[in-house]
Amino acid sequence: MVTFKIHKWAGILIGFWLLNLTFTGFFLNHEKNNNDLDFLWDVEIDRDLFNEYALHEHGKREITGFKIHPDKKWYMLSSKRGLYINRSGQFEKVYQGRVFKIEPLREKDLSENYEVMFLATDEGVLKTDWNGNFTLVGLAGKTVTSITVFGEKIFAVVDKKDIYLIDMESGGTEVKVDLPEKVELVDDVRFGRFVRDFHYGRGLFQNPYSMWINDVVTVYWFWLVISGYCIFVMYYMLKRKIILKGKALRHLVKTHGNWLSILMIPVILLLSITGLFIDHPRFFRFITSKEVPRSILPPVYNQPQSDIWGIDFDGENLRIGTRYGVYRIDEDILSLESKGFAYKMVRVEDELYISGMGSSNRVYTQGRWLKLERSKRMPLDFVKKDGYVEPVTRNEINFEPSRLPLYTFLLTLHDGSFFHRYFIFLNDASAILVILLVVTGTVRYFRRRRAV
Numbered sequence: 123m124v125t126f127k128i129h130k131w132a133g134i135l136i137g138f139w140l141l142n143l144t145f146t147g148f149f150l151n152h153e154k155n156n157n158d159l160d161f162l163w164d165v166e167i168d169r170d171l172f173n174e175y176a177l178h179e180h181g182k183r184e185i186t187g188f189k190i191h192p193d194k195k196w197y198m199l200s201s202k203r204g205l206y207i208n209r210s211g212q213f214e215k216v217y218q219g220r221v222f223k224i225e226p227l228r229e230k231d232l233s234e235n236y237e238v239m240f241l242a243t244d245e246g247v248l249k250t251d252w253n254g255n256f257t258l259v260g261l262a263g264k265t266v267t268s269i270t271v272f273g274e275k276i277f278a279v280v281d282k283k284d285i286y287l288i289d290m291e292s293g294g295t296e297v298k299v300d301l302p303e304k305v306e307l308v309d310d311v312r313f314g315r316f317v318r319d320f321h322y323g324r325g326l327f328q329n330p331y332s333m334w335i336n337d338v339v340t341v342y343w344f345w346l347v348i349s350g351y352c353i354f355v356m357y358y359m360l361k362r363k364i365i366l367k368g369k370a371l372r373h374l375v376k377t378h379g380n381w382l383s384i385l386m387i388p389v390i391l392l393l394s395i396t397g398l399f400i401d402h403p404r405f406f407r408f409i410t411s412k413e414v415p416r417s418i419l420p421p422v423y424n425q426p427q428s429d430i431w432g433i434d435f436d437g438e439n440l441r442i443g444t445r446y447g448v449y450r451i452d453e454d455i456l457s458l459e460s461k462g463f464a465y466k467m468v469r470v471e472d473e474l475y476i477s478g479m480g481s482s483n484r485v486y487t488q489g490r491w492l493k494l495e496r497s498k499r500m501p502l503d504f505v506k507k508d509g510y511v512e513p514v515t516r517n518e519i520n521f522e523p524s525r526l527p528l529y530t531f532l533l534t535l536h537d538g539s540f541f542h543r544y545f546i547f548l549n550d551a552s553a554i555l556v557i558l559l560v561v562t563g564t565v566r567y568f569r570r571r572r573a574v
Contacts, residue, residue, distance in 0.1 A: 129562035133350045136555040144344040146536040151323040155333045166525035176539040182516040187224045188503045216254030220244040230273040242266040260288040301427045306458040314410030321396040326420045328428040339389040349378040379567045398553040432467030443467040468504040475504040
């Protein structure tokens with residue numbers, strides 16, 4: 123009886139917020155991993171609906187890249203909603219669609235020509251100029267998530283896993299680059315990396331299989347909340363004799379708590395706990411900063427070539443950036459050159475800059491990898507200004523559109539910042555009460571099984 127009451131009131135108290143977390147989490151994970159939900163960027167919401175904290179934290183999440191014309195001081199900005207050009211003091215959208223990276227035309231001596239720019243988009247590789255004229259270069263209809271340009275050669279990453287060479291000298295022929303199966307693996311991975319990977323649906327197997335596991339559990343979790351509320355209402359009506367038969371209620375109880383619910387428990391618990399860690403990274407740093415041997419992690423940590431975030435070619439070496447580090451593609455092996463998540467790879471002439479996520483920013487120069495001391499956290503891009511290369515973060519860019527995408531709305535709902543900055547503690551309460559729900563629900567399930 124005690125477990126019943128605890129289970130009932132824990133579910134009633136936090137169920138409404140769990141509906142929000144499961145609903146928004148489903149769409150956010152799908153878009154984050156697959157880039158396949160166009161409506162999340164096409165549907166727009168008035169900026170005035172968001173509070174200042176939400177705007178500061180998430181108002182510029184759509185931005186993916188930023189370039190400055192070194193001579194004319196014009197600005198080009200790429201985002202999940204398109205390409206923007208600023209030549210007269212304000213940004214004007216010149217292309218509609220996801221743009222993941224901007225690359226200037228790079229000559230074979232690694233000098234850059236900013237008159238011609240190349241774009242990695244969800245419709246292939248495009249060439250553009252500062253007037254917003256576009257020409258399809260190659261990989262039509264494919265989601266190109268990163269590119270690097272070297273003379274007449276363009277290397278492109280498709281869906282974060284496949285690499286293609288577009289050779290302009292031979293009429294734009296497209297050749298898929300075979301990656302070696304042999305990989306120089308890292309010995310251990312920071313636990314915080316696994317926490318984020320699992321929560322975002324990419325920590326168990328190659329995309330999209332981890333995401334599908336999260337999808338199934340999230341949808342089932344949503345059903346558990348809805349059915350739980352229905353059970354509460356029907357039990358109340360039966361007790362008050364508003365309804366006289368409890369057959370439907372008994373059937374609903376059996377479908378609410380069954381072997382499938384038990385099967386979902388490990389993933390539900392992990393989603394709750396990892397979400398708690400992500401909401402408070404500094405508080406849980408004593409846990410997430412620990413190194414975990416790669417040998418005890420899921421299979422995906424043996425396959426860095428299945429999750430490519432960036433690419434670079436300097437005329438001799440082809441490199442890829444992954445969650446585990448920067449790899450050089452040799453003839454028969456992927457050689458690890460720099461450990462740590464390579465969130466962005468940006469070449470500025472003869473230097474290769476790495477923006478780290480949960481790892482240091484660094485630069486490859488004169489044959490050495492150097493850590494960028496006192497650098498900004500997770501720069502979006504690196505630009506050359508007045509002879510110096512500077513990291514640029516999203517919040518530094520003067521870009522404030524009057525309407526924000528539905529994706530931003532769902533993101534602020536998911537972490538609670540849409541309502542108030544301290545709504546994050548509602549997520550904490552949810553995680554704790556979910557653990558309570560799992561324990562009491564499991565006890566009730568096995569008691570019912572024994573009674574039968």
